[in-house]
Amino acid sequence: MDQWLNACVAGERAYTIIKGTRFQKKKSKKAAKIIIIILIIVIISTSIYDPFYRHLMDEVNDNERRIWCTITYSSNLKTFHSAIHGFHFIAPFVINLVSSIVLITRKSHQQSNLQNDRTYYQLLRQQLHEHKNLLIAPIVLVILALPRLIISYVSKCMKSSNNSWICLIGYFISFIPSMLIFFIYVLPSTFYKQEFHKTIARYRNKIQRSRRVFHLSI
Incomplete structure (x- = not known):
């Protein structure tokens, strides 16, 4: 779910740049609520079959009794499960990456129309430098999520507790x-980092004012 939400945020950023001054915040908020509901329905509907194929198994090993949860899929369902798992892994990454590329190229094109003294490729390099975190972030996230995807494909049913570490x-x-x-x-982005520091400073000032008021009231 979090990967899909990140993809939706990236898509909205690109949509904001494309629409420009025609962007309507009210419609965007309404669309965000609808998209979240659709995402919840899609994710639940594509994984609702899973609980029906889970079984509890008792294991007695070295005089210790354990209960394991095992999954038994048919060959067709296993293929479907792998396809759905891959879709939920790849689709958000593609949306995130494409949205970031659209945002950078569109913003460079808009600035090239306003700054005649600089070429489009100079502005594009500048935008790539300023928004490099938008390209790096989805790649880093997909690399971190890749082991989970590999384990879900290669791991088999556990025969004992010895390979439970997988x-x-x-x-x-x-x-x-x-x-x-x-x-x-947040940290790689100059804009987000500045906004973060401003927010922290604002809350710090509120806390300090509240403490002063509290001490004066005593």
């Missing part, structure tokens, strides 16, 4: 992209 690694790796959003999108 599933644990895949489980913990899946959280890495979500944990690094701030470091990938």
Whole structure:
């Protein structure tokens, strides 16, 4: 879900540049709500079959009893599962990358119409430098998510607890992209970093004012 939301944000950025002054914030907010609902429905509908093929299995090993959750798919369902998993992995990355390219090229084209003293390719290089984080971020996220995808394709049903670490690694790796959003999108961007510092300073001033008012009231 988080990868799809990142793709939607990237798509909206590109759409904002394309529309320019014709961009309507109210329509954008309404469209965002509809898209989120559609995303939830699509993600649930493409994975709703999964709980029906999960089974609990008792294991007794070295006088220890464990309960494992196993999944049994038919060959056709396994192919469908792999295709859906790949789609949810690749599609957000493609949308994110294409949206970033559209944003950079469109913005360069708009500035070339206003700045006659500079060529389009000079402005394009400038925009690539300013917005390099928009291109780097989706690539880094897909690299971090790649081990999870590989593990989901190559891992088989566990025969004992000895190879359970494979599933644990895949489980913990899946959280890495979500944990690094701030470091990938905010810190490399000059604009986002400035806005972050402004927001922190604003909240710090509010807290200091509240503390002064509290001490004066005492």
